[in-house]
Amino acid sequence: MGACCSTEVKYKGRRHEEDDLEGKEEEGQQEEVTTTGHAGAIVRFQGSSSYTSMYTRKGKKGINQDAMTVWENFMGEKNVFFCAVFDGHGPSGHQVARHVCHTLPYKLSTVFKENDVAVGADKDWEASIIRAFEESDEDLILEESLDSYCSGTTAVTVIKQDEHLIISNLGDSRAILCTRDNENQLIPIQLTVDLKPSIPSEAERILKCGGRVFAMDEESNVPRVWMPDHDCPGLAMARAFGDFCLKDHGVIAIPQVSYRKLTSKDEFVVLATDGVWDVLTNNEVIRIVASVKKQSMAAKILVYYAVQAWRTRYPGSKVDDCAVVCLFLKKRPLLTRSLSDMSKNVASQLDGADSNLISKDRKTEEGETVINCDITVDPKALDELNRVKAFTKSSRLGSLNRRKTSKDFGGTEAN
Incomplete structure (x- = not known):
């Protein structure tokens, strides 16, 4: 272990104690948790590798209901990656999220292998993915140890093989791609749609099936799904x-x-x-990740900034759980210009940023569209954090067009 210290840092003009930065000496990351999956895949539940960085942090709402995983050599194929994050909700949401986190990639791997499905531009894989998702959902009913009647989880996943990227999404977790425009500037592309009942097509399906969609008076900007004859559970997502x-x-x-x-x-x-997405825009996320010198630190630094944004913007609200997986497509450094040159550019782009940035993000080609005040800090992690802060300190986070609120449900907040 490296030397430890307790410290404060300036964040957007205010002072905050650094939190959640203790860790191992090697780049300050959480301890590696790996196992072997289907067809010999290397399975990670936290930590980092040459191309991935993962990190999760419990919020202020109780047990961490977020889960995440990375499978390398997915389906037994070299250099094929499966990445996913899950956000549980309801009284047993943490158990549902962890269960699906373990079973879904196995289902996908076996379905792809059994049907000899190739990851590529054709559509053979789409039916296999839908089948794996539906089977994973059905398995929850059979799992007697899980109460999934009024609890569930989101899921956003990607499968990458060579130049092929397949994205699957349930709920309001999100995946974005950082790419470069014709002027070599970093820009975000949102790969998923936040599948909420506020989307007309989603609300129409729910209403046709007898469900109800409305927002409570105290959170008029958050439509929720309700049972036909009972004011529960108030689900904030449509899938x-x-x-x-x-x-x-x-x-x-x-x-x-x-x-x-x-x-x-x-x-x-x-x-x-x-x-993460409730307090940081797509553009802010890619700027933070791109500015991290060590790729293995990216997820941790991003979560740190999300937590600070929660405290700055919503000081009276409970910080939400955060889980991030970063999948890097290259090993070479992202910063092709000096930080001093880039900081001016970033400041102008991030200063006053708001929800309008989301509408400016490009879509994919198919239109579809990451506490303790007295803490110990690894010196390497602190150096890395300070480097990122120097890169972005001249900018301030913009305001959101909405504020996420939650309704207590069965003693656990249903997000």
Whole structure:
């Protein structure tokens, strides 16, 4: 272990104690948790590798209901990656998220192998992905140890093989791609749609199935899904694993699936739960990740900034759980210009940024569209954090067009 210290840092003009930065000497990351998966894949639940960085942090709402995983050599194929994050909700949401985190990649791997499905531009894989998602959802019913009647989880996943990228999404977790425009500037492309009942097509399906969609008076900007005759559970998403009390009323486990062919301009993919997206824009996320010197630190630094954004913007709210997986498409450094040159550019782009940035993000080719005040800090992690802060300190985070709120549900907040 490296030397430890307790310290404070300046963040957007205010002072905050650094939190969640203790870790191993090697780049300050969480301890590696790996195992062997189907067809010999290397499975990670935290840590980092040559091309991936993962990190999760418990919020202030109780147990961490977020989960994440990375499978390398997915399906037994060299250099094929499967990455996913899951955001549980309801009384047993943490258990549902962890269960699906373990079973879904296995289902996908076996379905692909059994049907000899290739990852590519054709559509053979789409039916296999939908089948794996639906089977994983059905397995929850059979799992007697899990109460998934009024609990569930989101899921956003990517499978990467060579230049092929397949994206699948349930709920309001999100995946974005960082790429370069014709002027070599970093720009975000949102790869998924936040599947909420506020989307007209999602609300229409729910209403046709007898479900109800409305927002409570105290959170008029957050439409939720309710049972026909009971004011519960108040689900803030239109698709999810579990939540069987609403499966007959329009909530489905059929993912939105899309494909993107990667190019030499593409840099990395970020998958994260809404604890990140509720306080950071797509543009802010790619700037933070791109500015990290050591790629293995990217997820941790991003979570740190999300937590600080929660405290700065919503000091009276409970910080949400955060989970991030970064998949880097290249090993070479992202910063092709000096930090002093880039900081001016970043400042102008991030200063006053708001939700309008999201509408400016490009879509994929198919239109589809990551506490303790007295802490110990690893010196390497602190140096890395300070480097990122020097890169972005001249900019300030913009305001959001909405604020995420939660409704207590069965003693656990249903997000």
